[in-house]
Amino acid sequence: MTSTESVTASAPLAERTPNPRTYLMCRPEHYTVSYRINPWMEPTHPTDTARAIAQWQTLYETYVSLGHTIELIDPLEGLPDMVYTANGGFVIDGTAYGARFTYPERQPEGPAFMSWFDANGFDVVEPKNINEGEGDLLLVGDTILAGTGFRTSTDSHREVAEVFGREVVSLNLVNPSFYHLDTAISVLDPLTGDDDANIAYLPSAFDDASRAILEKRYPDAIHVSEEDSRILGLNSISDGYNVVIAERATGFEAQLRERGYNPIGVDLSELLLGGGGVKCCTLELRR
Numbered sequence: 318m319t320s321t322e323s324v325t326a327s328a329p330l331a332e333r334t335p336n337p338r339t340y341l342m343c344r345p346e347h348y349t350v351s352y353r354i355n356p357w358m359e360p361t362h363p364t365d366t367a368r369a370i371a372q373w374q375t376l377y378e379t380y381v382s383l384g385h386t387i388e389l390i391d392p393l394e395g396l397p398d399m400v401y402t403a404n405g406g407f408v409i410d411g412t413a414y415g416a417r418f419t420y421p422e423r424q425p426e427g428p429a430f431m432s433w434f435d436a437n438g439f440d441v442v443e444p445k446n447i448n449e450g451e452g453d454l455l456l457v458g459d460t461i462l463a464g465t466g467f468r469t470s471t472d473s474h475r476e477v478a479e480v481f482g483r484e485v486v487s488l489n490l491v492n493p494s495f496y497h498l499d500t501a502i503s504v505l506d507p508l509t510g511d512d513d514a515n516i517a518y519l520p521s522a523f524d525d526a527s528r529a530i531l532e533k534r535y536p537d538a539i540h541v542s543e544e545d546s547r548i549l550g551l552n553s554i555s556d557g558y559n560v561v562i563a564e565r566a567t568g569f570e571a572q573l574r575e576r577g578y579n580p581i582g583v584d585l586s587e588l589l590l591g592g593g594g595v596k597c598c599t600l601e602l603r604r
């Protein structure tokens with residue numbers, strides 16, 4: 318063993334602290350793949366709604382066992398993608414910036430989520446521009462990372478900066494399989510300031526300019542493999558210590574463990590047929 322290796326091997330793991338969070342979820346009672354708005358979706362491929370519900374239930378119970386609070390929005394018939402609540406809005410400090418979906422198939426979800434926010438005590442901001450909520454808008458430390466290229470518009474990035482009075486960093490997504498920012502970036506440390514906030518990401522999902530921004534801002538980020546990304550391994554939820562990830566993303570799991578996080582694998586293979594994973598089924602409610 319070289320001296321460098323022994324230093325690495327004996328380095329103490331970082332202290333990670335879990336923070337109980339509140340999430341909005343939607344039971345996939347009407348889940349199916351009946352249209353194609355991303356490369357994962359194949360309407361001729363059969364889906365199993367009962368299996369989707371069972372997998373979703375495991376995710377729900379995992380969150381509850383970690384001490385998180387889960388709130389539920391009623392699933393609506395004819396909106397099979399409503400299970401992906403991350404797209405329903407973006408919520409900070411009790412203000413919910415509503416979603417305005419790109420494709421007609423999902424557009425009715427926008428008002429449905431806004432009604433829920435309103436009925437549950439949030440100040441609702443009706444969006445003027447196309448945006449798919451926390452699917453493309455991620456709070457990392459004090460900064461909002463905002464994806465564009467496939468769904469959310471850069472006009473909405475400007476709108477979000479005004480609504481929340483925070484720095485918004487636009488990032489260009491270039492691979493249609495990673496069409497939402499939350500399929501290419503995982504936020505590892507909610508509730509920390511900019512200095513301590515870290516992420517994991519798939520470098521090739523971004524154009525050169527955006528990759529350079531990420532390298533500069535997050536020099537210690539975890540770079541996740543194509544293999545783990547291709548099963549939406551990055552589409553995960555962290556409370557600062559426990560990180561709920563796709564159970565097949567074993568490389569990412571090892572990387573998280575090395576950094577002192579506690580990865581917890583779940584199987585959402587049925588929901589992957591719609592192009593979503595753990596994070597897609599979870600919207601953080603910051604009151």
Ligand code: ARG
Nearest residue numbers: 355401403452497591593597
């Ligand atoms: N079928 C959905 C769509 O294409 C999947 C959404 C996944 N959500 C996410 N936050 N990445 O819109």
